[in-house]
């Protein structure tokens with residue numbers, strides 16, 4: 460996935476640049492993708508098996524994908540709820556961050572669930588709680604219907620902290636190093652294209668074990684895992700951040716508890732407070748489809764839907780800009796206290812929503828030595844780090860029993 464000025468600016472920053480250096484020819488563990496999953500796995504493999512050589516290959520800069528652009532709501536379980544063999548994500552997340560020395564403004568006061576109707580999108584009955592502090596106008600009266608465990612974190616600090624922890628533990632991080640192809644032999648061969656000041660360098664790296672953690676990018680590396688009859692479709696999703704509100708203004712909006720929130724019915728809306736009193740709001744999806752037109756045999760114009768990649772979408776233009784405009788108008792209309800809010804940041808980021816919202820965490824169909832982790836369906840802040848650690852345990856030879864998440 461390419462670095463993208465097209466996707467706008469976030470209020471959080473990633474303060475990490477990998478050291479340049481030559482790429483090795485062989486490694487014990489290669490990790491593809493420098494988001495939360497890949498970075499947590501890299502740091503953890505070195506912590507669990509210091510003697511193994513670890514190389515993380517990131518197509519652009521670490522945090523260039525969803526992890527640097529996420530909303531940072533920390534949620535338990537998965538987008539599909541609890542799954543067999545998953546364990547306790549919300550218990551594992553703070554523990555892993557602490558073990559790796561990552562401090563990132565993690566707060567866990569719970570998260571509001573909001574709704575306007577009496578049925579959630581997965582068909583469960585919901586009812587506004589008595590004295591809901593939130594009363595917003597959004598296709599009906601939007602109120603709190605309950606809380607779930609969780610909270611929020613600064614995603615820029617998490618990416619930065621995990622990358623530093625990985626490098627400090629002895630993992631190599633190579634940015635601007637895209638894996639173009641994988642050959643599933645023993646050892647596995649990774650075809651890497653690295654962009655440097657002097658031009659492009661191509662190299663084949665042999666790895667005994669591999670983790671593919673590219674999320675919405677490079678789905679072809681994961682073969683049929685994101686394919687099938689209803690393939691997971693990468694999309695761009697959107698968010699904006701506001702200038703700070705005063706404590707009183709925040710209390711009037713109903714957010715005095717400091718809890719983040721998301722709707723359990725549609726239209727979808729989520730949000731959270733920033734440390735400075737600003738608020739982040741998010742919603743909307745645009746797939747990376749384009750169209751091609753060509754003349755058919757009888758001279759008629761045929762249009763075809765073509766996968767053109769999310770990089771082509773620009774939050775300043777077209778459908779993506781429209782989604783951001785709609786989001787902003789919607790938020791201004793929620794409550795009188797938001798009418799004059801000042802928007803400081805507008806951005807989009809990639810998301811991979813899978814069928815029935817199950818994440819993928821399993822062996823690659825073509826190799827026992829390759830793990831694929833991803834498709835968290837907008838629910839990956841805590842889960843990515845948690846499964847990154849589990850992947851590290853497997854690659855360090857410490858996982859016992861069935862570690863895959865499977866139906």
Ligand SMILES: Cc1cc2nc3c(=O)[nH]c(=O)nc-3n(C[C@H](O)[C@H](O)[C@H](O)COP(=O)(O)OP(=O)(O)OC[C@H]3O[C@@H](n4cnc5c(N)ncnc54)[C@H](O)[C@@H]3O)c2cc1C
Pocket residue numbers: 460461491492493494495496497516517518519520521522523524525526527528529530531532533534636637638639672673674675676677696697698741807808809810832833835836837838839840841843
């Ligand atoms: C706007 C937005 C808001 C969100 N809000 C929330 C939220 O509030 N709570 C929540 O739980 N989840 C949320 N999510 C989802 C969450 O951020 C993701 O699930 C999580 O960050 C995924 O982490 P990852 O490491 O798997 O993927 P990513 O962070 O996307 O990392 C994948 C990396 O792989 C790299 N890559 C791709 N192809 C290649 C290749 N061929 N070679 C090398 N590198 C490659 C990319 O450049 C990228 O850096 C949100 C996502 C977005 C976009």
